[in-house]
Amino acid sequence: MDASPDSDDTTGDNRSGRRAKRGLLERHFLISARGSTVGREILAGLTTFVAMVYIVAVNPAVMAQAGMDSSDVAIATIVVSIAGSMATGLLANLPLGLAPSMGSNAFFAYVIVGQMGLSWQAGLAIMLGSGVIVLLLGVAGIRERLTQGIPDDMKIGLNAAFGFFLCRIAVSQIGLAAGPDARPDAGLILLLLAIPATFVLAARRTPGALIGSVLVTATIFELASGRGVANALAALLPVWPHWPRHTAFALDFGPLIAKPLVGLIALAFVTFNECVGLIATTVTVTRAAGQESAGGMRAAYVSDASATVLGGLLGTASVSPYIESVAGVEAGGRTGLTAIVASLGFIATLFFTPLFSSIPPVATTPALMTLGGLMAWRSIGELAAKDIVSVITSVTMAGIALVSGNLTDALALGMIVYLAARWHGGSISQPARLFCILFVAAWVVSKFAV
Template identity: 35%
Template sequence: MERFFGLAARGTTVRREVLAGATTFLTMAYIIVVNPSILAQAGIDPGAAFVATCLAAAIGSALMGLLADYPIALAPGMGLNAYFAFSVVLGLGIPWQVALGAVFVSGLVFLAVSLLRLREWLINGIPLSLKFGIAAGIGFFLGLIGLKTMGLVVDHPATLVGLGRLGEPATLLACAGFLLIAGLSVRRVPGAMVIGILVTAASGIPFGLTQFQGVVSLPPSLAPTFLQMDIGGALSLGLTGIVFTFFLVDLLDNAGTLIATTHRAGLMRPDGTVPELGRALLADSGGAIIGASLGTSTTVSYIESAAGIQAGGRTGLTALTVAALFLLALFLAPLAASIPGFATAPALVFVACLMAQALRGLDWDDATDYVPAVITALAMPFTFSIATGIGLGFITHAVLKAAAGRARQVSGAVWLIAALSVVKFALQ
């Protein structure tokens, strides 16, 4: 392990790496409960989704550890799972098998971009302001879903949305769960979201809102989702925009996470570039392809890996530890199945709060910087579409820069995405 991971060169030990991996796992273990509950709303068997989530996280994290030697874990991404279930399947009426096909194809495109070195052109061509807007917008999208599931937000015939019934036991427990997660996070308690979800679910037992089904058993069958993706349907002309959205959000999400985590781990070069970026993106794209084959939405690098890095993780051994723990989690299916929606919803709202921090990076003195980002962030929840938010944001950025006489500051990548978005909106 010393030779393969270079532990001494990065100033770490096996014990420190294993503890760091356990820390990262605790901060992201909520996904084994939240992801199946979201995918189940798209019609996917929750038991199979649970297994697919654990396996995709384990394989993706192992790929990152072995290929790139980074202490970064992977799992099905928050935001992309919501886009998959609510925008693509429920919003557009597309079968989940076809949506999985779109995830698989987007992973292949991501792989091709990584191999052909087009990634730098795309990543560097998209301004930071739009990256911040996309991150915050996905957070707001998740927040709206979480608030609706908590019962705090309901539809209203006159005002579109309104306040739900706060006297409902499930809503009160969900609100308490959110405050618990936030409070534990403020005190930097490892696994704050997992603890909050479990406590909220347990609190529902006396009210008959939670049906306890046990803790440990053999994993459910993966057969309902394994290799069920419809690639032919995903390649149809009408789904090109969906494939592109999966690809773009995956690319930006992973690029942002890699930049943030490698900087915190002291692995970034002095010129600001990320070493072994190609290997890391290969691991990401491979995780997305494998995850779709197993039956889950796009697998991405997790910013929660920063918790393990803070605990001392510096090599791929941290990621391999996370992979091993996700494999062990396969035997916790009854516990995951016992967690009701009102217990996982507070985690979605808290993740939204974390993702909204991206807006602080905007230049609030430059309207060409902050207006497109804010339009992106607002459009996602209010149109209930991540793709629409991205399209409107890129179009606004290009038009405002041109209006300010700064058209040369608009990269070819932004012009391309803006033009494709105009065509997409025109054909709707």
């Protein structure tokens, strides 16, 4: 007889607790005001996470090409993705998932280390320096104004160049399928089938298309190599996260002091790419969510830059909001709760780093080819509404990146073409003109000095 009232009181307390939590979420995230619900935000966050979790596999594979420990890079990738997404959700209240940028990690491994000859420790110093600069610009409210002063020709051309550059990397990795551990014919056939399948699924915005492609391709290569099912299953076992002792705080400023011009060019390129990438992605995602006037942009800039600083300290490339966040927006995400749920998804991956760090680089080929192809395709679509100067500038940058595989050459020569065509037209802003001149001057001097 006495149990019933107690039970009712307990039930009432639980309901009151749930209402209080909903009220707290409502007050902070303005969920109802933005036309969403808690359930919809949770679903959107999970969708965003599934759409971008491929970076946990692809980023270590790319940065391992610079000599870094893939397991440590996986940990660093996850930590900065958690921190960046969580900060953006809490501070900016925007449905943006953040993680290391595919453009910056490729530039890190293949240009800073591969072409410029700097160590990966020096590369991390560049990433840290870029993060500090962008953070200061964001806190001061200067970042957005500077980025808006950069002409669309440069932004479109850089995106196209990055797209073709990623495709070039993917093509070079196809040769790895003929390595000693795999059957060449089977590996090549697998990639030729996986690339178009991944592209179609990603173009249709299928959730999990990229990470699914990486995991399936890696599994088939693992089995084809003769290492057996046991090794494949062992990678699925959860483990406790470890400290990235090989990459954390491993920065080295010495090579940058010895080669200041090379370091300056790399720093300018990474900073430029980070600013452009943040503005373009943030505007695209907020527009899709109908939140362009919701505010929070400065907080998003600070969150992004802070995550980049953390990435430089722990051992990964600069951080950027992901266009895959649009998948979460299409699932109904309208607030920062979406980003927080995505960050919780990344927390779960901390316990499966052996799975992601054991993936061979060749297994990321379909994902890299798809990402590069989509970046290039979207840039070509933007050129349809531009004039001939924009087209020539972008084609110059994309063509040089594809043929030479050198992004700094592509950007510098694209700037020269742009300056020559626009100089007397009065259509170049002073910040854009100054940035182009300084970058080209440093590039020219470095060609003679290195």
